[in-house]
Amino acid sequence: MKKVMFYCQYLAGMGHLVRSTEIIRSLVNKFQVCFVNGGQPIPDFEMPAAVQQVHLPPIREENGQLESVDPSQSIRAVKEQRKQKLLEAFEQFQPDGLMIECFPFSKHKLKFELIPLLDRAKAPQSATQLAPKIICSLRDLIMTQTRSAEMWARRHRHVCELIDQYFDLVLVHGDPTVQRLDEQFPYVDQLACEVYYTGYVAQSPPRQTPLSPEDAAALQSPAMIVASAGGGRFGYELLHAVVKASAILEPEIPHRFYLFTGPFMPEEQVTALQAAAVGNPNLVIRRYTPHLLNYLQHADLSISLGGYNTTMNILRTGVRSLIFPAASEEQTGEQTLRAEKLAQQGVLDLLTNDDLQPERLAAAVLRVLQRPSVAHTFDLNGAEQSAARLKELLYGTTLAARS
Numbered sequence: 001m002k003k004v005m006f007y008c009q010y011l012a013g014m015g016h017l018v019r020s021t022e023i024i025r026s027l028v029n030k031f032q033v034c035f036v037n038g039g040q041p042i043p044d045f046e047m048p049a050a051v052q053q054v055h056l057p058p059i060r061e062e063n064g065q066l067e068s069v070d071p072s073q074s075i076r077a078v079k080e081q082r083k084q085k086l087l088e089a090f091e092q093f094q095p096d097g098l099m100i101e102c103f104p105f106s107k108h109k110l111k112f113e114l115i116p117l118l119d120r121a122k123a124p125q126s127a128t129q130l131a132p133k134i135i136c137s138l139r140d141l142i143m144t145q146t147r148s149a150e151m152w153a154r155r156h157r158h159v160c161e162l163i164d165q166y167f168d169l170v171l172v173h174g175d176p177t178v179q180r181l182d183e184q185f186p187y188v189d190q191l192a193c194e195v196y197y198t199g200y201v202a203q204s205p206p207r208q209t210p211l212s213p214e215d216a217a218a219l220q221s222p223a224m225i226v227a228s229a230g231g232g233r234f235g236y237e238l239l240h241a242v243v244k245a246s247a248i249l250e251p252e253i254p255h256r257f258y259l260f261t262g263p264f265m266p267e268e269q270v271t272a273l274q275a276a277a278v279g280n281p282n283l284v285i286r287r288y289t290p291h292l293l294n295y296l297q298h299a300d301l302s303i304s305l306g307g308y309n310t311t312m313n314i315l316r317t318g319v320r321s322l323i324f325p326a327a328s329e330e331q332t333g334e335q336t337l338r339a340e341k342l343a344q345q346g347v348l349d350l351l352t353n354d355d356l357q358p359e360r361l362a363a364a365v366l367r368v369l370q371r372p373s374v375a376h377t378f379d380l381n382g383a384e385q386s387a388a389r390l391k392e393l394l395y396g397t398t399l400a401a402r403s
Contacts, residue, residue, distance in 0.1 A: 002395060003034070003093060003096050005035075005093055006101070007100045010039040013233060015231070015309045018203055019201045019308060019309055020101055021046075023386050024047070030391050031390070032052075034052040034095065037054070037056065056081075057082055066109055079112050082113050090121065097134075099390075100135070101137045104159050104162035118165075136163070138173065140173060141337055142185060164193075169196060175200055175379045177378070178342070179337070196389050198383075198386045198389065199378075201386070203293055205291070209291075219294060221258075221298070224298055224300060225299060225301045225303065226259075227242040228259070228260040228262070228303075228310065229265065229305055230309075232263060235305050238324045239261060239273055245358045245361040246280060246282060259284065260292060261273065261287050270287065293316065297317045300320065301319065306324065311348075315380060321368075322349050324351040325350065346374045
């Protein structure tokens with residue numbers, strides 16, 4: 001069985017981990033998989049049992065700078081430890097395919113360990129050892145922080161150089177009928193390797209983690225609204241507005257509100273939400289559940305940020321949704337682009353900063369609850385199609401032509 005090493009680093013939320021794990025669920029049916037995780041551990045997060053896992057000393061990003069999750073370790077020391085552990089994992093696993101999530105289209109702050117890894121992968125140690133195929137696993141949109149046209153041109157040229165030097169395939173986890181890579185990256189036709197659209201990678205329910213008694217009881221609620229903030233580093237303002245709006249709505253609708261802050265929301269913000277919710281019996285605040293998809297399948301409405309995985313959950317379940325795509329300056333461009341395109345097709349509704357006033361948010365909830373859900377035909381089979389394309393690349397099989 002061919003071997004695939006998959007490198008994933010999430011620096012702010014947990015979306016990259018969720019998407020990568022879903023792809024791995026499909027890969028383990030065809031490959032021996034080693035998953036390299038460079039992010040902060042998440043309790044109760046489910047990884048397929050067959051996967052070999054390597055955990056690098058975790059890092060995150062704060063105010064634009066990398067920092068160690070362990071405050072006793074300097075980032076300089078952690079960088080060196082990570083680089084050595086990553087190279088050791090590569091040597092021990094000897095993959096036939098190396099998948100790197102997002103880089104080089106983003107995450108250039110990780111060059112300190114990724115360039116040595118790529119150089120090692122391109123330099124097999126013996127005449128009989130073939131260099132692994134190197135694949136970029138890229139979501140539908142690239143970060144769109146404010147840059148000058150000259151800075152973007154330099155960045156794009158550098159991406160082309162790195163792709164041409166190291167990579168054999170770019171997998172774009174999006175539906176080209178909604179968004180094409182060349183809308184953000186104008187040099188696609190200059191890349192030396194194939195760019196393959198897999199379709200969106202939509203999460204599936206956990207397969208090994210049973211419902212907790214708390215989740216099982218909650219999912220018996222006859223009328224439910226779910227509000228979530230992804231990983232939780234951003235989104236406090238949205239959830240605070242939901243708490244206030246739920247008090248206004250309590251005499252108007254029978255719904256029970258379930259708020260999920262995310263595992264990374266600062267403790268003081270969680271405490272503030274809990275304080276604001278005192279006296280509201282129709283509101284439950286929790287940090288995390290591995291069964292969020294079950295909640296959305298049961299809910300009448302989702303209120304959330306506009307990250308990739310949350311949006312895919314909405315498309316997967318068909319739940320009515322209010323999306324607030326302005327969680328942070330770094331993520332606003334990506335989230336807004338995706339949400340606006342989907343809103344134009346009627347599958348979700350957008351919230352602005354002004355809509356976070358409790359009365360306006362309450363009115364928006366009532367409005368959306370009154371309209372039917374809208375069906376869509378977007379391709380959500382990105383995980384399976386990623387595995388199929390990788391099988392073709394590594395085993396030399398032929399994929400059926402896609403329309």
